Amino acid sequence: MIAPEQELVARGCGKWSDPDVPKSGWSYAYGHDLGLGKDRHKICEMCEAIHIRFVHVMRHPTGLELETGCICAGHMEGNLAVARARDDDRKRAAERVSRRQKALAKARSQLSQIDVETESHDHMSSSVIPALERLRKVMSHRVGEAAKDAKDHDYILEHIEHIGFLAEVELAISNAKDRLQTLLLRARAEQLALELEDPVWWKTPKGRRFTTSHNDRIQIFLLPDGRWSGLYQLAGDTDATWAKRRYDDMDSAANAALAALRQKLRKLGRLAM
DSSP: OOOOHHHHHHHTOGGGGOTTSOSSOOEEEEEEEOOSSGGGOEEOTTTSOOEESEEEEEEOTTSOEEEEOHHHHHHHHTOHHHHHHHHHHHHHHHHHHHHHHHHHHHHHHHHHHHHHHHHHOSSOOTTHHHHHHHHHHHHHHHHHHHHHHHHHHOOHHHHHHHHHHHHHHHHHHHHHHHHHHHHHHHHHHHHHHHHHHSOOOEEETTEEEEEOTTSOEEEEEEOTTSOEEEEEEOTTOSSOEEOSSOBSSHHHHHHHHHHHHHHHHHHTTSSOO
C-alpha cells in the first residue's frame, strides 16, 4: 500500500531526494482536472509515487515545471494550507461538473422523448412547448454556472457541451411551434371542409346567410327581377365578391357561392386541395 503523500515527502521519495531538483521557491502556475477513470490519472512528478487527478502545475525560477499533487505542491511553494484550499476548490468544482453532467444526460433523454412525440403523432400534446420552455430556462441557468467553472477552473469543454445542448433545445422549441402551427392549420382546414360540406344556413329578409366558424360568409339575395344572386366575403376583408351570374333558384345561387368560396380558400391554403 502506497504511503500518504505527506509521508512520501518526509521520506524523500522521488525528486525530494534528488539534489539537482530545488525543494523550495516554486510557485503555482495553473491546475487542471484529468477527469474520472483510472487511465486518466497520472503519477505526481515530484514524489513519483502518488496517483493524482487534480494537477498542480508548479514552476521554478530556474525554468523547471512539474505536475504534482496537492501535498507536494504545498511543500514546494512553502504554503500547504493554500495548496489544500486550492485543491478543495477544484474538487468542489469537479463535483458541480459531475452533477451537471448527470442532469444533462437526463435532459437529453427528456428532449429525445419530446422529439419523438413531436414528430411521430398527428396531434401534439399541449404540454410539449411549455415543457421545452421550462427545459430552456433550466439549461440557460446551467450554462451560466458552467461558464463560471470554465473561467475559474478551465472546464471549457463542459461549457461548450451545455451551450450546444441549449441550442438543441432552442431548435426543438422552434420545430415544435412550427409543428403546432401546421397542426392548427390542418385542423382549421378540416373544420372548414366539414362546414362547407354541410353548411348551416340562416334565413334573412331577402334570402339566407352562411357564416363559417372563422367568420367567412356567404349571402344569398332575391333580386327585384325574381332571380337569385349571391356574394362571399372572407374573414377580415372589407370588400365582398359578388357572383357574376344570376340564378333561377336559391339553391343554385347558394351552391355556386359555396364553390367560389371553396376555390378561394384553397388558393389561400386554408382548405386542402
